[in-house]
Amino acid sequence: MTDPTFGITINRSANEATTASKAQMSVVGICMPIDKAASADQTAFNTAFPLNTCVKLNSNDTSILALCDQDGGFIDAVEGINDQLGSYQTAATLVVVRVAEGVDDAATMANITGTSVAGTGIFAFLDAGPDVGVYPRLLICPGFTKVHADGAANPVLASLPTVANQILAQVIADGPAGLTDFTDWVENHAGMRIIPVSGGVYATDSTGTDVLRPMSPRVAGLFVRRDYENDGSPFKSIANQTVYGITGVEKNLRFSLTDGSTEGQQILAVHGGIIVRGESGDDFSISDGGFVFIGTDNLSEESVWDQYHKVRGRDFVELTVLRTVRSYLGKYNLTTQTIQSVVNTISTILQNRQSNGDILGFRARFDPDKNNASDLRAGHIYVDMQFEEAPVFKRLTVASRPYAAALDATIDEILAAQNA
Known part of the structure; x- marks a missing residue:
């Protein structure tokens, strides 16, 4: 099929944030x-x-x-x-x-x-x-x-x-x-x-x-x-x-x-x-x-x-990023849209984990300190991925002490009842 002389050509592109491919961790x-x-x-x-x-x-x-x-x-x-x-x-x-x-x-x-x-x-x-x-x-x-x-x-x-x-x-x-x-x-x-x-x-x-x-x-x-x-x-x-x-x-x-x-x-x-x-x-x-x-x-x-x-959670995130982002390699040129799609894909993976209560917060960005023109020309980018796993609840300390204000409230209640 050749392009028309007078008409319209439609080219499909999937250069957007992609669905996460989750790693299997329970085998x-x-x-x-x-x-x-x-x-x-x-x-x-x-x-x-x-x-x-x-x-x-x-x-x-x-x-x-x-x-x-x-x-x-x-x-x-x-x-x-x-x-x-x-x-x-x-x-x-x-x-x-x-x-x-x-x-x-x-x-x-x-x-x-x-x-x-x-x-x-x-x-x-x-x-x-x-x-x-x-x-x-x-x-x-x-x-x-x-x-x-x-x-x-x-x-x-x-x-x-x-x-x-x-x-x-x-x-x-x-x-x-x-x-x-x-x-x-x-x-x-x-x-x-x-x-x-x-x-x-x-x-x-x-x-x-x-x-x-x-x-x-x-x-x-x-x-x-x-x-x-x-x-x-x-x-x-x-x-x-x-x-x-x-x-x-x-x-x-x-x-x-x-x-x-x-x-x-x-x-x-x-x-x-x-x-x-x-x-x-x-x-x-x-x-x-x-x-x-x-x-x-x-x-x-x-x-x-x-x-x-x-450790298991970080392994899961890193493996999920690897399995998901690999679909971009070699398929797309390194344009602004490709870079943003990669960053957005990683952000979505982390956002899902935060919504699930697995992590407390995250940041995913095109790293301004590490990326340079030479690497971009070679097709290489750096993405900074930071996230904090939620710690397990291991220990509780309860400060148990008298509450003197309750005594004052009791006195006030008695006086109010007497004066009614």
Whole structure:
């Protein structure tokens, strides 16, 4: 079709602020050995769960999960996640990496750790995007992050932040129960992408026996639930959330809302997460009943990033900007309209988050200090994006004191009644 000699030509252009493409933050990555069900075909099992390879599945995919030992650690992890799902949720999205079980714990942890060169173990998650179409943003290795030699870091947990940093994920790390052991363990690790939890939980197996299980899958399930409640946005804490599907905790921690010297409060003080039981007759407990998770922090050494929901929220915004603004690259010339469309798109993303109560305020602008003619000529612009995540409500101080004015008001009321 050629342009008319006498007529009208209409050219469509979409060079305007575009709709945000939200990042997925609730996909759970699980790396661990997986036991085959006794009745399952070995070939079918190996095909469903090839070693050191990302496999994407839904947590309610019974046909695949039936290949696994129903009392094994992997099925417990899946059930622990599923137990926390909220109203109208039917499944969580999982990315699973199976590794070989070693001759002992050290060999198994070496297989989980894998290598970046070979892309094995946890490093297989780095290829999840191109391989299965999604990156896991909540990583767990249930039961394999707390074992450590005296004075040494856990080898799996020492390597997990390397993976998490590259794919913008959070690591939920199982740590020892009790303040002394937990403190010794946590002192060997640091980073804003590690969310440490103290102790395990008891869950019932297929024979009706209560078995000690890792806490991390349950915590991952809480994140999946809270994100779903917030329209997929990871700006909410999972603190003060009921944990379902457990019959008890590895250690019943003393906890009081008003006394920082209790063991539960002391674990929180070193950035740990705990599960405590509610007590109906205890005014100082976290709830009247059930098992409740308490924990708001990661292991960041910078106070601005030590609340995990802030890190997850910023990851979400940055990834959403990346996914949305990439549609402009190469498609449009760098004109005033293109630049304004990019800035407006980023502003809209932030405005939505502020309207949702996720951030307190923001500013997005064409940076006057960094942009210059040479960069513009090369097709390069700088946009200044600033926003402040809403902090989690952690502590309340109430000033309780007498109110003398009420006495004066009472006297005035009595005198007025006498003189009436």
